[in-house]
Amino acid sequence: MGMNFIAILSKEHEEIPFAELRAILEGEDIKFNFKRIGNVIILESESIGKLFKRASMIKEGGRILQKVNDPSDISLDLGEKTFSVRYRNFTDKREDPREVESIVGSRIRGRVNLRKPEIELLLINIGTYYLVINEREDPSFYSRINEKRPFKTNLALQPKMARLLVNLARVKEGDRILDPFCGGGSILIEASMMGMNAEGIDISKKMYHGARLNLMHFGLNAKVYLGDVSTALSLGKFNAIVTDPPYGRGSSTNKEKVEQLYKRSFNIFRKIMDKGHLAIILPSETYIDIARENFTLKEKYYMKVHRSLVRYITVLV
8 A cells, every 4th residue: 555654642542542543644535554553553555644743642653664573673874864763662571772772773874863863763662663753743732722822711722632623523734614612712723733724703702802812823814703603604615613612601602501502503514514524522412412413423532621521522424
């Protein structure tokens, strides 16, 4: 099929990290085969697109350069380029990481630079040793957490969760996505940073202005509209809808009963999205049943979202 890659998944959740990986590749129309060994995924594909740039729950990974039975079998010529080697052991075998890294380093022609190498190599042991060029890009989530934004709100989705939700919607660069309850703009920020054409709606003037302020702060130009969810009906069709709607406690429903708001919203979502995915955080199974009146459930995951709150991360088509 093509080249081989390795992705080391986060251990934050049993299912979600791989679900995100799969969703990103499917969203970018990339065909792939895979083998899973614990939290290590071996991928075979012609390309992995922007997987390592986009993912929120991949710790490290990249293209496989060599596969060997022993670290001393490594042989690589990097010319004058600087490099570093880090060892990742996913077996029960006890090995001194520094000793293994030293052995591998001695088998590579190039210049060692542990602080700012041009090439960052990983030696991954899953019973067989894989030498991988690390292509994982730092998503810099910390610089975009709620506390670092000019407009702050207690119920803001943190960047990592917002990005995860966008990725689960199986969208690609240039796709048009809508967050009809955009709040302070968390989803709009992450979607825009990944190259999607993001648009948001909020009924609160405070949130409307706050989202625009946050987007401006990060140099992003997603569109934000002041209005009710029905405003979406005048905006045309979208490739996906990604949202964290109000739950009724500490979040605005404009005095509308939460269940009624959700029913009305799902009806609207169906009208503005013929194809594509709805990625949404729901407060309980009850609301998943409401969604299924208009959509087909594709996947759901139970996960802590805000401190004491537990929610269903849900994908529907």
